[in-house]
Amino acid sequence: MNYRHSFHAGNSADVVKHSLLIALVRALQQKPGALTLIDTHAGCGLYDLDGDDSQRTGESTQGVLRAFADPNPLLDDYRAAVQAVNIGAEPRLYPGSPRFLAQLLRPQDLLILNEKHPRDAYTLRGVMRDTAAAVHERDAYELWLAMLPTRTARGVVVVDPPYEQTDERARITATLAAAHRKWAHGVTVIWYPLKDRATHTRWKEQLRKLRIPKVMGVEHWLYDDDQPGIYNGAGLFIVNPPYAFTQALPPLLEALRAVLAPEEHRGEITTEWLGD
Template identity: 85%
Template sequence: MNYRHSFHAGNSADVVKHSLLIALVRALQHKQSALTLIDTHAGCGLYDLAGEEAGRTGEAAQGVLRAFADPNPLLGEYRAAVEAVNDGDTGGAAPRLYPGSPRILAQLLRPQDFLILNEKHPQDVDTLRSAMRGTSAAVHARDAYEFWLAMLPTRSPRGVVVVDPPYEQTDERARITATLAAAHRKWAHGVTVIWYPLKDRATQSRWKQQLRRLGIPKFLCVEHWLYDSDQPGSYNGAGLFIVNPPYAFSQALPPLLEALRAALAPEGHRGEITADWLND
């Protein structure tokens, strides 16, 4: 599956991913000590929803535009993050620009925090550097899995690694599993967020079984299934694996997940969004 960011900017997966990233970082910032935020597959950083690639799929209509049409205050921080790259206020109009995880994480930085980004694609990393101009982010162009391990342990005692690959390679899940095992050995207390697309429940169940064998104790699995049953050959939703989520985040999660489910449910479907501990 090819999930290059620019074709899918602002879709339902982005709404869930970015809403949860904001909530996660905010929960970690309850403590004043510094955070190092690392994005291994950073993409372009900023996307034009009216551009050729995003316009070709039109997926923002079922994602960010639904979130903007929903008045639920639990989605307020997410909407504010999108508005911030649209001159601070969309004035009720649909946003034209969409922030990728790098721009959202940059908005969350406190003076004591660090942001380190990586994008291997040569065209995208040039776009990323331009998009992050004026921020304190460091930008690398390395193999994502080598970079992930090289950055551990993080420069501050606390940190978050975001792993958001395009799933272009058939061995992507195997590389994630192997690298996560090595990363956990180097940095057992760190927070890791892994995004993935959902194609069918059987494939996802097999991967979760492989991840359970790693024996990572605090391993949360959030899954957003758009449709009430699998749609063969279609994109069915997306999920996040979160290693070592803070207590404040996991406790506040249920109402946020329900707000996201309600805002993003396709017409004729209720949809489902769940959060379960992988090793319970």
């Protein structure tokens, strides 16, 4: 599955991913110690919802625009982060994960971004010029391992590839295994699209075989029944999620399910532990 950020900015997957990313980092920030935040597939950092790519899919109408129309206070942090890059009541720009992470930084925290594609990396540097982020232009999986263990005692690695390559899941699995050997206590967030349950189930089994003790899977299925051959939702694997995050998760997930469910579908967001 090819999942380029610019075509899908602000869709339902982004709403879930970025809402959970905010909650995760803030849970970690309940302790004063510094964090290193690393985004291995950073993209452009900021997306025009009125641009050709976004308009071609129209997915933001079923994602961020729904979140902005919903009054649930559990989505306030997410809406505020999107509003921070916009002028006016309705969002015209959508922040990628780098801009969300930059807003969460405390003075003691570090932000490291990576984007392999030269044109996107050039755009990213411009978008992030008013932040303290370091921007790299390297192979994502090589950078992931090279940055571990992090300079600070704690950190988060966000892995959010476009899944353009047929071996993307295999590379993630292999790199995660190596990363865990170097940085067993670190927090890793792996985003993935959901197209069919069989493919996803096979990947989960491969991840279970790594025997990493604490891996939470969060799956957001949009439709009550699988829709063959199309995008059915997205999810996150989270390695070593903090207790404060997991305890606060159920009401947030229910709020997200309710606001993002397509018409005539209830949808579902589920969690499970993949470790022993």
